[in-house]
Amino acid sequence: MRAVLLVHPTSLDTIDEVVRCNPDAFLLDVAGCEPKVLLTLVGAIRTRKRPVLLRIRPLADGGAGDLSCAMQARPDAVWLRDTVGRTQVEQLASRLAVAEAELDLRHGGTRVVASIESARGALALPQLAEVGPRLAAVALDAQALAADLRCRPEEPGLLPGPVRATQAQAVIVAAASNVPAIDATQTPSPPEEFAAEAAVAVANGFSGKLALDPAEVAALRRTDPQAPFGRWMENFVSGVATK
DSSP states (O other): OEEEEEEOGGGGGGHHHHHHTOOSEEEEEOTTOOHHHHHHHHHHHHTTTOOEEEEEOOGGGTHHHHHHHHHHTOOSEEEETTOOHHHHHHHHHHHHHHHHHHTTOOTTOSEEEEEEOSHHHHHTGGGGGGSOTTEEEEEEOHHHHHHHHTOOOSSTTOOOHHHHHHHHHHHHHHHHHTOOEEEOOOOOOOHHHHHHHHHHHHHTTOOEEEESSHHHHHHHHHHSTTOOOHHHHHHHHTSOOOO
C-alpha cells in the first residue's frame, strides 16, 4: 500500500517534518494557496525525489485558475476533484497540453488523477477506462460519495452498499486502465485504525491511500515496510501506465 500525503498550505512552518516522513507521493491543494507558498512547498518536496500531485477544483468551478497556478509549479500530475467522466478529463488534458507547450514541458508529461466524489462521477466511472495515457490513477473519496448519495451504512464499520459497489467499480476501471486505484477517503483516524482501513483497502484492490498527516504515513510503513516504491511512482514521472 502506497501513501499519498496531503500537504496543507499551513504546513509551511513544519515542511521539514512533513518531507522527512517520506511518503510515496505528495498531494497539495491549490485552491486557497498563495502561489509563492505553493512554489516554496513544492521546492522543498522536490528534494525527496517524490512525485508532486496538485489538486484542483473542476474547471468550471474555479479549476481553470487553479490549473494556471498549478502549472507554474510543474507538477507530475494534477488531481482533478469531483471528476465526472471522460469528457472532463479530456478537457483538462487539452489545457495541460497548451500549458506544457507554453512552459516547454514534455507533451503528455503531466498526468491526471481522476477523483470520484459524487453520484455523477460514480455513474460516469466506466468512461475513464477510455481516457488513455494521461490517466495516472483513479481515486475514490468514499466519504464524499456517501454524503452526496445521502446514504448510511447498514451497520457500524461498514460503508453503505452503493459506496462499496462504487469502490469495486473504481478498482475494475483502474485495473482495466493499468493504473493504481487510490483510497482517497478524508476521515482522520488514529494510526492503528488507519492501518486497519488500509489493510481492507488492499484486500479490495486499492494500491494507494490518502494520508492526512505523517503519523498515518508511518502507520502504512509499519504495515508494509518492504513495499517496492519505484514501479508505483512510475505512473507519475515516466508517462508509462503501470500499477
